[in-house]
Amino acid sequence: MMGSRDQRPLVTTVMIVAAAVFCFRGASAADPSFGDNFEITGAEDHVKTSADGQTWFLYLDNKTGVGFQTKEKYLFGWFSMNLKLAGNDSAGVVTAYYMCSDVDAAPERDELDFEFLGNRTGEPYIIQTNVYRSGVGGREMRHSLWFDPTADFHSYSILWNPKQIVFFVDKVPIREYRNSDKPNKFFPIMKPMYVFSSIWNADDWATRGGLEKTDWTKAPFISSYRDFTADACSWGTAAAASPATSPPSCAAATGNSWWDQPPAWALDDAQREDSAWVARNLVIYDYCDDRVRYPSPSEECALRTTSS
Ligand SMILES: *[C@@H]1O[C@H](CO)[C@@H](O)[C@H](O)[C@H]1NC(C)=O
Numbered sequence: 001m002m003g004s005r006d007q008r009p010l011v012t013t014v015m016i017v018a019a020a021v022f023c024f025r026g027a028s029a030a031d032p033s034f035g036d037n038f039e040i041t042g043a044e045d046h047v048k049t050s051a052d053g054q055t056w057f058l059y060l061d062n063k064t065g066v067g068f069q070t071k072e073k074y075l076f077g078w079f080s081m082n083l084k085l086a087g088n089d090s091a092g093v094v095t096a097y098y099m100c101s102d103v104d105a106a107p108e109r110d111e112l113d114f115e116f117l118g119n120r121t122g123e124p125y126i127i128q129t130n131v132y133r134s135g136v137g138g139r140e141m142r143h144s145l146w147f148d149p150t151a152d153f154h155s156y157s158i159l160w161n162p163k164q165i166v167f168f169v170d171k172v173p174i175r176e177y178r179n180s181d182k183p184n185k186f187f188p189i190m191k192p193m194y195v196f197s198s199i200w201n202a203d204d205w206a207t208r209g210g211l212e213k214t215d216w217t218k219a220p221f222i223s224s225y226r227d228f229t230a231d232a233c234s235w236g237t238a239a240a241a242s243p244a245t246s247p248p249s250c251a252a253a254t255g256n257s258w259w260d261q262p263p264a265w266a267l268d269d270a271q272r273e274d275s276a277w278v279a280r281n282l283v284i285y286d287y288c289d290d291r292v293r294y295p296s297p298s299e300e301c302a303l304r305t306t307s308s
């Protein structure tokens, strides 16, 4: 499969340089430890931390998985994390890294998902992304990757502003999800979200409908995390200065936040080129092309600016 892919184009150095400048604040923020940003959800004994507090390891075994979530919730911004996924025969293991609005309003939730579906040793991981607005998802895309995500840390990022949501892998835009000028029911725009991650057993669906089962003799399965960045509008901080029910002022395009300025409202030429390369070579499944599930494509499908 690898051999049949085109040569990857040069990664968009423009974007990397731009992001490095834009993210200066996040990156330079005096190395807060992981525990400053996150709290553990579930079995605390299934989380380990590196000696310097900068890397977290989530363990899945035959008893339980575990997760964490940010203490803050955010409305728009740039969210990025470096992850190294569980290897060693991880079929059935799913690592989710996602954003979701208030968990106590789950049926109405907005959500942006990366899900990493493990595989047998030597077989490729799949990345699944999805977008929910008010509890309605069904917008899955699946991609393969151009590297082994269990061998090293790679960055997985989401840009979210009122014009677009973009999923990035190592700064390469693998999926764009654009808002339209008209009022619509597909673009998450009202609800602040937390950032979550978790590792769990999903061998009932993740392995081509449950074909392969998790091999518990290979447990524990471990996903590793570091370098979290939320260069974003933090709801909690903002709400202190304004009524909690109205959006914080940082959520408006006031001119101060790079992630909600014209250059962040659409992919640039280099990003569109990368995105087209991804579309040609790495897409395994796209709900926009699934005429069995959706006899006519959903409204948002027509808004993409790149095609293969
Ligand atoms: C879970 O794994 C442990 C260690 O491999 C093993 O001793 C135990 O029997 C397993 N429990 C179940 C319910 O499979």
Ligand SMILES: *[C@@H]1O[C@H](CO)[C@@H](O)[C@H](O)[C@H]1NC(C)=O
Binding pocket: 085, 086, 087, 088, 150, 151, 222
């Ligand atoms: C695979 O297992 C070995 C031995 O337990 C461990 O050192 C290594 O970190 C594991 N690799 C991954 C990618 O989980």
Ligand SMILES: *[C@@H]1O[C@H](CO)[C@@H](O)[C@H](O)[C@H]1NC(C)=O
Binding pocket: 117, 118, 119, 120, 123, 124, 125, 126, 206, 207, 208
């Ligand atoms: C696992 O590997 C097989 C064989 O290469 C592939 O067909 C499948 O899509 C991969 N991913 C999952 C989640 O099964």
